[in-house]
Amino acid sequence: MSKKLIALSVLVIFVMALGLAGCGQSSKPAEQPKAAVLKVGSDTAFAPFEFQDEKSKEYVGFDMDLIKAIGKQLGMEVQVQSMNFDGLIPALEAGNIDATISAMTITEERAKKVNFTKPYYKSGLSMVVKADNNTLQSFKDLEGKSIAVQIGTTGSEEAKKIKDAKIREFNTAPEAFMELKAGGVDAVVNDLPVNEYYIAQAGGKDAKIVGEPLTSEDYGIATSKKSTELVDKLNTALDELKKNGEYEKIYVKWFGKKPPQ
Amino acid sequence: MNFDFDLIIRSFPLLLMGAGVTVQISALSVGFGLLIGMFVGMARLSTLWPVKTLAALYVDFIRGTPLLVQIFLIYFALPLVVGQRIDPFIAAITACSVNSGAYVAEIFRAGIQSIDKGQMEAGRSLGMTWAQTMRYIILPQAFKRIIPPLGNEFIAMLKDSSLVSVIGFEELTRRGQLIIARTYGSFEIWLTVAFIYLVMTFTISRLVDYLERRYKTDDKH
Numbered sequence: 001m002s003k004k005l006i007a008l009s010v011l012v013i014f015v016m017a018l019g020l021a022g023c024g025q026s027s028k029p030a031e032q033p034k035a036a037v038l039k040v041g042s043d044t045a046f047a048p049f050e051f052q053d054e055k056s057k058e059y060v061g062f063d064m065d066l067i068k069a070i071g072k073q074l075g076m077e078v079q080v081q082s083m084n085f086d087g088l089i090p091a092l093e094a095g096n097i098d099a100t101i102s103a104m105t106i107t108e109e110r111a112k113k114v115n116f117t118k119p120y121y122k123s124g125l126s127m128v129v130k131a132d133n134n135t136l137q138s139f140k141d142l143e144g145k146s147i148a149v150q151i152g153t154t155g156s157e158e159a160k161k162i163k164d165a166k167i168r169e170f171n172t173a174p175e176a177f178m179e180l181k182a183g184g185v186d187a188v189v190n191d192l193p194v195n196e197y198y199i200a201q202a203g204g205k206d207a208k209i210v211g212e213p214l215t216s217e218d219y220g221i222a223t224s225k226k227s228t229e230l231v232d233k234l235n236t237a238l239d240e241l242k243k244n245g246e247y248e249k250i251y252v253k254w255f256g257k258k259p260p261q
Numbered sequence: 262m263n264f265d266f267d268l269i270i271r272s273f274p275l276l277l278m279g280a281g282v283t284v285q286i287s288a289l290s291v292g293f294g295l296l297i298g299m300f301v302g303m304a305r306l307s308t309l310w311p312v313k314t315l316a317a318l319y320v321d322f323i324r325g326t327p328l329l330v331q332i333f334l335i336y337f338a339l340p341l342v343v344g345q346r347i348d349p350f351i352a353a354i355t356a357c358s359v360n361s362g363a364y365v366a367e368i369f370r371a372g373i374q375s376i377d378k379g380q381m382e383a384g385r386s387l388g389m390t391w392a393q394t395m396r397y398i399i400l401p402q403a404f405k406r407i408i409p410p411l412g413n414e415f416i417a418m419l420k421d422s423s424l425v426s427v428i429g430f431e432e433l434t435r436r437g438q439l440i441i442a443r444t445y446g447s448f449e450i451w452l453t454v455a456f457i458y459l460v461m462t463f464t465i466s467r468l469v470d471y472l473e474r475r476y477k478t479d480d481k482h
Contacts, residue, residue, distance in 0.1 A: 086438060090447035113445050148429075152442035168349075168429045169439060178337055179429075182346045 038076040040067055041097040043085035045172040048197045048254050049103040050080075062254040063101040066120065067221070069246050073237035084171050086152030089113050092224050099223045099230065103191060105154045106220040115231045116220035120238060120247075122260060124213030125155050126192040128180065128199070131208050136187060138211035145186040148176035155189040158214060173198075181206050191217070193255070268446045269453050276450075279436030280457050286432060287419040290357035291365075294414070297358065298365025303395065305370045316366070323363035329424050332356045336428045353425040353432075361418050368410045372403035405476045412469030416462045433457060 042063065044050045050061040059080050071078035081097055088100045092114055105123070106116045129136045136142065139162070146166040149156035150173050159167050168185055170176045176188045177198055188195070192213050199209060221238075223230045241247040251259045304316035323331070336352040347355075376399050384394030426435035437454040441447050 086442040089445050090441065093445070093447070151438060156442070169442075170429050171427060175337075175429075182337075182340045184346050184349075 035075060035077045038067075038071055038074070038078050038099065039081060039097045040078055041081045041083050041088050041091050041100045042102040043088065043172070044080070044082040045174055046085075046103055046194055047201065048193065050101075062121070062250060063103060065250045065253070066241075066247070067099075067101045069241055069250065070234060070237040073240055074233055085150060086171075088152075089222070092222060095224065095226075099221055099234065101221050103194070103219050104222055105191075105217040107154060110222070113225065114222040115225055115228060116222055117231055117234045118238060119218030119220055121219040123217045123219060124192050125158055125189055125215045125217070126195050126209050126213050127211055128177070128188040128190070128195050128203070128207050128209055129186065130180065130183075131204075131206055133186070136210060139214050142187060142189075146184070148179040148185040148188045150176055150190060153190065154215070154217060155191065159189045177203060177207070189214075265446055265449055268444060268449050272440050272444075272446075272450060272453065275440065276433060276436050276453060276457060279431060279433035280461065282430075283419065283422055283432040283434075284461065286353055286357060286422045286425065287415060289354050290361045290422070291411075291415045291418050293354070293358035294361025294365045294418075295411070297362030298367075298369050299400075301362060301366035302369025302373065305366065306373060320363045320366050323360055324367075328356065328360050328421055329427065331360055332424055332428060335359075349425075349428050349430045352428060353422075353430050357418060357422060357425070360421075361414065364414050364417075365411065368407050368414065369403070371410075372407035373399060375406055376402050408473050408476065409469060412465060412472075415469075416465050419461055419465065420458065 042050045042059070044052060044059050046061075048061050049063040050059055052058070053060045059082065064080065067078055067080075081091075083091060085102060088097075088102055088104070089110065091097050092100060100114075103121070103123070104110070106119060110116070127136075127139060127142065136145070142159075142162050142165055144164040145162075146168065147159045147162070148168045148170060149159045151169040151171060156167065156169055159165060166185075168176075168179060170179065173190055173194055176185075176190065179185050180188045181203070188207075192209075195209050199207060221234055223234070238247070248259060251257075301316045301319060304312045305320070307313050307316070332352070335356045336347060336349065339352075340346050380398055380402070381391075381394055384398045385391070389397070422432060423434035425432060426438060429435070431439070433454060437450045441450050444450075
């Protein structure tokens with residue numbers, strides 16, 4: 001009896017394996033040429049660059065409009081994949097996505113892992129403190145203080161350089177702001193436009209931006225190191241959008257001012 | 262794909278520190294969970310309906326919602342109600358203990374119910390109270406039977422404790438995330454993290470097997 005059972009189960013496994021192998025081969029390439037898909041990863045909790053619209057449930061923001069415009073230029077269908085910021089570069093390397101647009105600062109460290117397009121936005125790091133806090137005026141005052149940052153960001157790297165500072169890392173920017181609101185940290189260090197948006201939208205009563213921006217940073221779209229072809233295409237599209245005024249339109253829509261020349 | 266073995270060597274001490282925190286959270290949570298679970302498990306068998314209903318509500322709520330949501334509730338939502346910030350360590354332990362307690366309660370309930378009704382009747386006819394019978398006759402026998410599922414609960418907690426990484430609490434998974442955020446060595450680090458978890462869970466399951474065998478020999482008198 002048991003021998004029969006074993007024989008039977010071996011057979012079943014064998015057949016299943018065959019079936020699976022068959023599946024692998026049966027997926028023929030589609031006949032009619034569809035628009036090529038551009039899979040773009042983004043940390044979609046980073047207003048005003050990328051966030052989920054309350055009503056339409058679509059991902060919206062400066063980055064989202066820009067990448068859609070770029071997709072239109074290239075005749076590609078853009079599919080946005082939401083993921084945590086620190087997962088973006090690993091996903092690029094693993095080939096799960098073709099590109100990332102996620103307010104990502106171009107840094108030497110990152111450029112070793114991915115290809116960046118030309119800069120598409122000028123930014124910098126700034127600090128947010130509680131509205132009633134008057135002792136913290138600039139980055140110098142953060143020595144020995146506790147700071148909430150977002151994992152894998154330039155803000156997190158810069159904050160770690162501050163002497164004796166206690167750093168708490170969160171997955172998303174809103175969580176870092178929540179920690180500040182709850183009184184768990186003295187300050188949040190993150191990108192200036194994101195801090196500005198938070199103050200404008202939600203945190204005006206609780207928090208304020210202080211001091212001068214710490215750094216000057218450029219955001220770029222990142223693609224896999226495996227090929228330079230896509231970066232070239234994206235750069236061409238970016239140049240075209242800057243020429244035909246489309247870029248400026250998107251910029252004004254989200255930031256209420258013209259891009260710096 | 263170039264495999265950076267050196268990264269593993271360099272990150273190992275940090276990851277081990279994280280593993281220590283993981284064991285700490287799991288042990289504390291299952292410890293508190295045992296206490297909560299024992300009383301809630303008995304409450305579920307109570308004849309007083311308010312006690313019974315409350316216990317059932319607690320177990321249903323915890324088992325019916327994801328641990329991740331429970332962690333967010335305790336860490337990000339509760340302070341707004343209490344008006345007092347909660348330390349991440351306290352939040353992590355609370356969330357995991359309350360979660361573990363509900364599962365342990367069900368294990369205890371099943372364990373108590375598996376003991377022959379005659380045992381309770383025998384105890385009562387000897388003039389012992391319900392509580393005495395529970396304490397001296399039923400629970401010791403039940404406890405022996407529930408060692409394996411308790412061991413499973415400890416292993417489950419050890420793995421689920423990785424979820425407290427979302428509140429920035431630096432246990433093993435979070436340490437891995439932080440190292441990857443700096444070095445982008447996702448393959449090497451996740452592989453090492455998985456290996457460390459495996460070593461921990463394997464050790465616990467061996468320990469549970471040993472305990473089970475030891476108690477089994479007691480029965481041979």
